Amino acid sequence: xxxxxxxxxxxxxxxxxxxxxxxxxxxxxxxxxxxxxxxxxxxxxxxxxxxxxxxxxxxxxxxxxxxxxxxxxxxxxxxxxxxxxxxxxxxxxxxxxxxxxxxxxxxxxxxxxxxxxxxxxxxxxxxxxxxxxxxxxxxxxxxxxx
Numbered sequence: 001x002x003x004x005x006x007x008x009x010x011x012x013x014x015x016x017x018x019x020x021x022x023x024x025x026x027x028x029x030x031x032x033x034x035x036x037x038x039x040x041x042x043x044x045x046x047x048x049x050x051x052x053x054x055x056x057x058x059x060x061x062x063x064x065x066x067x068x069x070x071x072x073x074x075x076x077x078x079x080x081x082x083x084x085x086x087x088x089x090x091x092x093x094x095x096x097x098x099x100x101x102x103x104x105x106x107x108x109x110x111x112x113x114x115x116x117x118x119x120x121x122x123x124x125x126x127x128x129x130x131x132x133x134x135x136x137x138x139x140x141x142x143x144x145x146x
Contacts, residue, residue, distance in 0.1 A: 016043070017043065020040055020043060021040070023036075024036060024040075050086075050089070050090045050093060051086045051087055051089075051090040052086075054085065054086035054089055054090070054115075055086045057118050057122065058082075058083070058085060058086060058114075058118065060121075060122075061074075061117070061118045061121050062074055064121060064131055064134060064135055064138070065135075067131060068131070068132075068135045069132060069135075070135075072135075072139070077117075077138075077139075077142040078110060078113065078114045078117075078142070079107070079110050081107055082110075082111075082114055084107075085111045085114055085115070088107060088108055088111055089108075089111055089115065092104065092108055113142065116141070117138050117141055117142060120134075120137060120138065120141060121134055121138060124137060
């Protein structure tokens with residue numbers, strides 16, 4: 001698509017979403033309805049893939065804190081607004097990618113630390129490191145900025 005954000009593209013997307021919304025009544029089974037809802041969410045927000053991936057990674061990272069032996073709050077390491085990180089990162093990436101003027105603030109700096117910690121978490125988890133050792137590594141990272 002040479003110009004994928006043109007009016008025709010948006011009209012077709014709107015028509016497809018409208019037709020898919022009407023199909024919801026075809027699914028009575030709870031499992032089928034859950035599958036329908038997930039597929040619809042993916043279609044409706046097709047351009048929010050980055051945010052969804054970040055939300056998924058963040059939810060798994062939160063479980064690390066929830067299941068930790070030492071009662072540590074994720075908010076202690078990454079501020080109260082850490083849950084908004086996926087949306088802030090998505091917006092910053094879009095503005096930078098499309099050449100819009102954009103200035104980072106302190107929250108986005110903290111978001112980069114959180115993204116870095118999530119990346120380390122995923123690498124260590126994939127390598128088979130247990131949650132306790134992963135948590136120790138993350139705590140060192142967050143406390144000393146390694």
